[in-house]
Amino acid sequence: MNKHILIVGGGYVGLYTALRLQRKLGRELRNGEASITIIDPQSYMTYQPFLPEAAAGNLSPRHMVAPLRRVLPKVRILNGTVTEVDHAARVATFQPAEGEARKVSYDVIVMAAGSISRTLPIPGLTDIGIGFKTVGEAIALRNRVLHLLDVAESTDDPEVRRRALTFVVVGAGFAGVEALAELEDMAKDSTRYYRNLTPADIRWVLVEATNRVLPEVGPEMGRWTLEQLRERGIEVKLDTRLESCVGGHVVLSDGSEFEADTLVWTAGVKPSVVANSTDLPLDERGRIKATAALTVAGTRDAFTAGDIAGVPDVTNPGQYCAPNAQHAVRQAKVLADNIIRYLRGEQLVDYRHKYVGSVAGLGLHQGVANVYGVKLRGFPAWFMHRTYHLSRVPTLNRKVRVVVDWTLALFFKRETISLGEVEHPRDGFRAAVATMRH
Numbered sequence: 560m561n562k563h564i565l566i567v568g569g570g571y572v573g574l575y576t577a578l579r580l581q582r583k584l585g586r587e588l589r590n591g592e593a594s595i596t597i598i599d600p601q602s603y604m605t606y607q608p609f610l611p612e613a614a615a616g617n618l619s620p621r622h623m624v625a626p627l628r629r630v631l632p633k634v635r636i637l638n639g640t641v642t643e644v645d646h647a648a649r650v651a652t653f654q655p656a657e658g659e660a661r662k663v664s665y666d667v668i669v670m671a672a673g674s675i676s677r678t679l680p681i682p683g684l685t686d687i688g689i690g691f692k693t694v695g696e697a698i699a700l701r702n703r704v705l706h707l708l709d710v711a712e713s714t715d716d717p718e719v720r721r722r723a724l725t726f727v728v729v730g731a732g733f734a735g736v737e738a739l740a741e742l743e744d745m746a747k748d749s750t751r752y753y754r755n756l757t758p759a760d761i762r763w764v765l766v767e768a769t770n771r772v773l774p775e776v777g778p779e780m781g782r783w784t785l786e787q788l789r790e791r792g793i794e795v796k797l798d799t800r801l802e803s804c805v806g807g808h809v810v811l812s813d814g815s816e817f818e819a820d821t822l823v824w825t826a827g828v829k830p831s832v833v834a835n836s837t838d839l840p841l842d843e844r845g846r847i848k849a850t851a852a853l854t855v856a857g858t859r860d861a862f863t864a865g866d867i868a869g870v871p872d873v874t875n876p877g878q879y880c881a882p883n884a885q886h887a888v889r890q891a892k893v894l895a896d897n898i899i900r901y902l903r904g905e906q907l908v909d910y911r912h913k914y915v916g917s918v919a920g921l922g923l924h925q926g927v928a929n930v931y932g933v934k935l936r937g938f939p940a941w942f943m944h945r946t947y948h949l950s951r952v953p954t955l956n957r958k959v960r961v962v963v964d965w966t967l968a969l970f971f972k973r974e975t976i977s978l979g980e981v982e983h984p985r986d987g988f989r990a991a992v993a994t995m996r997h
């Protein structure tokens with residue numbers, strides 16, 4: 560009998576689970592005893608730790624994604640979203656990119672839809688706020704920063720210039736700090752091509768509600784990172800919250816107010832919305848309740864892992880695994896093996912991994928790391944950051960492309976062109992149509 564395994568989400572957990580199942584269930588997939596489907600809005604998996612480098616122009620955005628159909632030839636890929644899961648009936652509702660929603664039945668489901676930005680009801684946030692979780696956001700941000708340098712260079716109005724050159728990042732975890740550090744580095748580098756711009760003209764503000772930055776690398780290296788950022792002229796405002804940003808008028812809880820055209824929101828993540836549209840149990844933070852064996856608590860035929868799941872950390876009783884790639888990749892391996900054990904009626908094993916610390920890039924040749932208690936800063940940390948992520952990026956094909964990008968960057972200056980017009984490709988044509996005589 561064919562066992563249909565449905566994987567909701569083709570990110571870290573989805574891709575790595577499917578890769579392992581594809582390899583280990585080769586015979587079953589061939590003779591029709593098993594089949595695998597991944598549903599994801601995108602046709603590729605995004606290697607998120609490379610988003611800051613892609614935003615800074617050190618990496619081509621195409622090289623930091625793994626195309627699902629190419630990497631998973633034995634898996635059916637459906638593009639669209641799962642909007643509902645009726646696990647009691649073993650049916651998911653699939654909304655394709657175009658056309659009517661339809662039902663997809665399954666025997667085993669893997670909930671791997673990850674997380675979305677955790678936003679707050681702050682006035683104006685939807686006016687100028689942008690997240691930093693997708694390739695689209697990273698590249699739009701890159702285009703925006705470069706475009707605003709062009710705006711600042713070309714205006715005579717000091718207010719327009721000041722506003723264009725003020726960039727705010729809210730949230731000082733690795734997404735926020737890396738995004739800010741890489742973009743600041745790129746903007747600084749780019750000023751050499753402008754007549755009326757110097758690095759000192761550009762204002763970068765990092766707003767953090769707690770009293771520390773980059774908790775992922777521990778308190779000591781976090782303090783070092785803070786000093787580094789401040790030495791670079793970045794205003795880091797700790798114990799400060801964004802109160803409002805209506806129309807770009809930014810108001811912070813420390814009383815400061817200023818105008819900014821760009822605000823990047825990286826203040827944490829929450830489970831993907833599909834978690835709320837299932838009959839699966841949720842924990843107190845809205846994540847799908849997982850067991851240590853990565854099954855959904857209290858159910859049969861359902862597995863989960865990654866950012867969408869509340870996975871107990873057996874190395875730290877009473878705590879949950881943090882939402883990061885370090886856990887997601889390792890969980891996917893155990894999850895895939897547990898599905899195979901489950902199908903064969905064998906005993907499942909628990910996921911066990913002690914967090915080993917983190918590495919972060921802070922711009923070209925700058926980084927910070929705290930891994931297995933080894934603390935590095937500056938160039939060695941940056942080198943470690945690159946080699947570690949290179950070893951982790953999926954497929955040899957992508958690894959080679961990433962190395963080629965980095966090697967080219969050694970010999971040529973980085974590209975500092977804003978291709979923002981790709982976001983409005985029809986504007987020129989529409990303007991031409993508007994000139995038509997009737």
Ligand SMILES: Cc1cc2nc3c(=O)[nH]c(=O)nc-3n(C[C@H](O)[C@H](O)[C@H](O)COP(=O)(O)OP(=O)(O)OC[C@H]3O[C@@H](n4cnc5c(N)ncnc54)[C@H](O)[C@@H]3O)c2cc1C
Nearest residue numbers: 568570571572607608640641672673865866882883884885
């Ligand atoms: C900028 C940035 C830098 C990071 N750097 C690091 C780092 O250095 N180290 C580290 O350990 N971690 C890092 N992380 C965190 C890491 O990327 C995540 O923890 C990891 O991606 C989680 O994997 P996941 O499979 O749970 O989710 P994802 O990889 O986000 O995959 C979820 C997938 O589900 C899809 N999806 C969502 N909703 C639906 C739906 N309704 N139906 C179908 N599909 C859906 C999404 O399109 C996505 O493809 C970083 C994150 C960011 C944003």
